Amino acid sequence: MNVVAKFEIPYYQCLDESSILHGNLPDSVKDTKQLVKLYRLMVLLRIFDTKAIALQRTGKLGTYPSTRGQEAVFVGMGAALANDDVFVPYYRDVGTLIQRGVKLSDILLYWGGDERGNCYHKDSEDFPYSVPVGSQPLHGAGIATALKIRGEKRAVLVTCGDGASSQGDFYEALNVAGAWKLPIVFVVSNNQWAISVPRSAQSASQTIAQKAVAAGIEGEQVDGNDVIAVCDRVTLALKKAREKNEPVLLEILSYRQSDHTTADDASRYEPQGIREKEWLKEPIGRMRKYLEAAKLWDEEKEKALQAECSVDVEGVVKEYLNTPPQSPESMFDSLYAKLPDIYLEQREQLIQKEIVAHG
Amino acid sequence: MADITLVEAITQALAYEMRKDKDVVILGEDVGKDGGVFRATLGLLNEFGPERVRDTPLAESMIAGLAIGMAAQGLKPVAEFQFMGFIYPAYDQIVNHAARIRNRTRGRLSCPVVFRTPYGAGIHAPEHHSESTEAIFAHIPGLRVVVPSSPARAYGLLLASIRDPDPVIFLEPSRLYRWAKQEVPDDGKALPLDVCFTLRVGTDVTLVTWGAMVKETLAAADTLAKQGISAEVIDVATIKPLDIETILASVEKTGRCVIIHEAARSCGVGADISAQIAERGLMFLQAPVQRVTGYDTIVPYARLEKLYIPNEKQILAAVTNVMEFA
Ligand SMILES: Cc1ncc(C[n+]2csc(CCOP(=O)(O)OP(=O)(O)O)c2C)c(N)n1
Numbered sequence: 138m139n140v141v142a143k144f145e146i147p148y149y150q151c152l153d154e155s156s157i158l159h160g161n162l163p164d165s166v167k168d169t170k171q172l173v174k175l176y177r178l179m180v181l182l183r184i185f186d187t188k189a190i191a192l193q194r195t196g197k198l199g200t201y202p203s204t205r206g207q208e209a210v211f212v213g214m215g216a217a218l219a220n221d222d223v224f225v226p227y228y229r230d231v232g233t234l235i236q237r238g239v240k241l242s243d244i245l246l247y248w249g250g251d252e253r254g255n256c257y258h259k260d261s262e263d264f265p266y267s268v269p270v271g272s273q274p275l276h277g278a279g280i281a282t283a284l285k286i287r288g289e290k291r292a293v294l295v296t297c298g299d300g301a302s303s304q305g306d307f308y309e310a311l312n313v314a315g316a317w318k319l320p321i322v323f324v325v326s327n328n329q330w331a332i333s334v335p336r337s338a339q340s341a342s343q344t345i346a347q348k349a350v351a352a353g354i355e356g357e358q359v360d361g362n363d364v365i366a367v368c369d370r371v372t373l374a375l376k377k378a379r380e381k382n383e384p385v386l387l388e389i390l391s392y393r394q395s396d397h398t399t400a401d402d403a404s405r406y407e408p409q410g411i412r413e414k415e416w417l418k419e420p421i422g423r424m425r426k427y428l429e430a431a432k433l434w435d436e437e438k439e440k441a442l443q444a445e446c447s448v449d450v451e452g453v454v455k456e457y458l459n460t461p462p463q464s465p466e467s468m469f470d471s472l473y474a475k476l477p478d479i480y481l482e483q484r485e486q487l488i489q490k491e492i493v494a495h496g
Numbered sequence: 497m498a499d500i501t502l503v504e505a506i507t508q509a510l511a512y513e514m515r516k517d518k519d520v521v522i523l524g525e526d527v528g529k530d531g532g533v534f535r536a537t538l539g540l541l542n543e544f545g546p547e548r549v550r551d552t553p554l555a556e557s558m559i560a561g562l563a564i565g566m567a568a569q570g571l572k573p574v575a576e577f578q579f580m581g582f583i584y585p586a587y588d589q590i591v592n593h594a595a596r597i598r599n600r601t602r603g604r605l606s607c608p609v610v611f612r613t614p615y616g617a618g619i620h621a622p623e624h625h626s627e628s629t630e631a632i633f634a635h636i637p638g639l640r641v642v643v644p645s646s647p648a649r650a651y652g653l654l655l656a657s658i659r660d661p662d663p664v665i666f667l668e669p670s671r672l673y674r675w676a677k678q679e680v681p682d683d684g685k686a687l688p689l690d691v692c693f694t695l696r697v698g699t700d701v702t703l704v705t706w707g708a709m710v711k712e713t714l715a716a717a718d719t720l721a722k723q724g725i726s727a728e729v730i731d732v733a734t735i736k737p738l739d740i741e742t743i744l745a746s747v748e749k750t751g752r753c754v755i756i757h758e759a760a761r762s763c764g765v766g767a768d769i770s771a772q773i774a775e776r777g778l779m780f781l782q783a784p785v786q787r788v789t790g791y792d793t794i795v796p797y798a799r800l801e802k803l804y805i806p807n808e809k810q811i812l813a814a815v816t817n818v819m820e821f822a
């Protein structure tokens with residue numbers, strides 16, 4: 138017998154559960170301003186998240202998927218992206234989007250049931266949220282193909298959940314990224330659950346990261362409760378993609394500290410006590426403790442930040458609630474570049490229906 | 497100028513547009529050296545190189561998903577699926593993403609992709625190689641479904657489809673790939689999408705069809721002419737959006753209509769055409785609309801497929817029905 142293939146999956150962590158930094162701060166997150174910025178964004182995210190759930194509970198927002206407990210994953214990724222990289226998100230993301238110039242009010246607009254939440258700013262090449270689970274890694278690979286054909290030194294970052302890693306499209310995307318040497322980074326945000334199905338039931342594979350191996354690309358695990366590690370590993374992966382056309386798969390591990398969405402009740406399936414146990418690794422407290430020990434943060438700054446974020450979020454909510462509705466015919470107006478004449482009659486009927494209903 | 501076949505007209509259109517527009521990129525299985533299983537991309541790898549003529553790994557959802565990402569970046573991908581029976585893994589990508597990305601970003605992103613595939617029975621191929629399932633695409637808002645039925649229309653409609661800023665499902669009747677030759681000037685002139693082509697003007701009955709069935713329908717019209725019946729033949733060409741006005745105007749003139757398609761009968765595109773005639777043209781009709789279609793069964797293997805495909809006799813019988821209706 139000869140061994141013809143062997144692999145190892147590294148696991149990266151900088152800041153451990155007790156907020157002890159192992160080794161030096163990585164180059165990509167050395168600046169203390171950057172450290173504080175990451176922390177502030179995570180705090181903003183959690184305050185926004187709590188508010189979004191409250192809006193849903195009071196009938197002012199549709200179904201919303203909480204990011205509680207996963208703040209470091211998204212904030213770290215967002216900070217790692219270069220402006221001219223292209224981002225392809227899945228639905229459970231706020232922290233990356235806000236670093237891509239997307240307004241928090243647009244995110245509320247989306248979950249409030251308004252397509253304009255996907256407009257972003259007009260020059261954005263980023264994709265909107267993908268709801269069909271696991272379908273978007275292929276779009277990322279397509280975008281990366283275009284960047285490569287044009288010889289541009291830019292990269293694509295595409296994200297999905299652990300459940301999504303069971304989809305065929307996910308493997309097809311990893312596979313083609315390897316075969317074509319595409320400038321792309323795949324992130325699986327492993328929050329241990331796909332609605333009610335635990336990670337262990339999703340796949341017998343010891344890690345999701347090792348799924349990269351069969352595609353001939355690199356895979357690694359990162360502590361997703363450690364914003365420093367996330368930011369650094371994604372930064373390095375994007376650099377590799379941009380400069381060497383070497384795709385990377387990062388499995389970023391955290392825990393979903395919430396129901397799947399506001400329409401879910403995790404108490405029906407989540408074993409008791411596990412969430413509390415996982416909370417001990419939670420990313421915001423971990424980072425705060427580190428910053429305080431490094432004399433970069435204190436109680437006063439925390440109070441000021443909490444107040445500031447609350448005011449900001451209130452402003453965002455006001456903007457969202459005051460957004461005038463779309464016209465009824467907007468449901469036709471972006472269907473094609475130019476609506477075929479044959480559908481003009483239906484469009485007109487819709488307008489009449491609206492007048493009858495509200496006029 | 498030599499006459500060319502329908503599949504050669506496809507190649508000619510692809511080459512023309514790739515020369516003119518560097519954003520046009522071909523991807524699919526075996527489209528490179530092999531030139532595709534029907535040779536529709538023959539010679540393109542040599543002329544345009546492997547960056548623009550891309551042999552993909554063997555995965556159809558991947559082909560569609562890649563094309564969507566490439567198109568969002570401003571390329572104009574022409575994606576080939578080897579047979580329509582293998583396009584279904586890509587259906588999710590086409591329906592959930594290609595058809596919707598413009599709408600859900602309110603025009604910020606778009607999807608100018610052509611999804612090409614040979615379709616239809618009659619070439620003695622193995623199972624899954626003979627499907628006509630255009631209706632499942634025609635049902636989807638945001639898509640165009642285009643079917644050429646001659647070399648000239650293949651050339652002109654493919655150019656139009658590549659230039660169209662929205663996704664087009666381009667269905668090439670494999671039975672007609674090498675059936676008839678025709679002179680097709682390589683002048684880059686596109687034909688209009690979203691309109692029917694009246695292939696033959698007549699006054700007694702309107703025959704509405706598309707794709708490979710144009711062949712039997714034109715033959716039937718010839719036979720009918722000898723019997724003193726003047727048939728108007730309409731090639732729908734763009735199935736979605738459907739140019740019902742041309743069909744209604746013809747039915748107003750003739751008072752009779754037979755719809756012919758190879759696809760299974762139930763929920764076929766013929767049902768929608770018939771419904772629209774009933775809604776808006778009932779008063780023109782001197783007889784109920786008739787449909788001549790494939791049967792509501794799985795397309796049989798090669799030995800029986802000829803029986804499955806509607807033939808001229810069935811068309812003539814349906815015309816007799818509408819002519820003799822009292
Ligand atoms: C293709 C598809 N199947 C099913 C669903 C319904 N659904 C929405 S989210 C979800 C679980 C996804 O889990 P995961 O990928 O781990 O992401 P998470 O929500 O945990 O972040 C399911 C089954 C869907 N949106 N898309």
Ligand SMILES: [Mg+2]
Pocket residue numbers: 298299300326327328329330331332
């Ligand atoms: Mg999950």
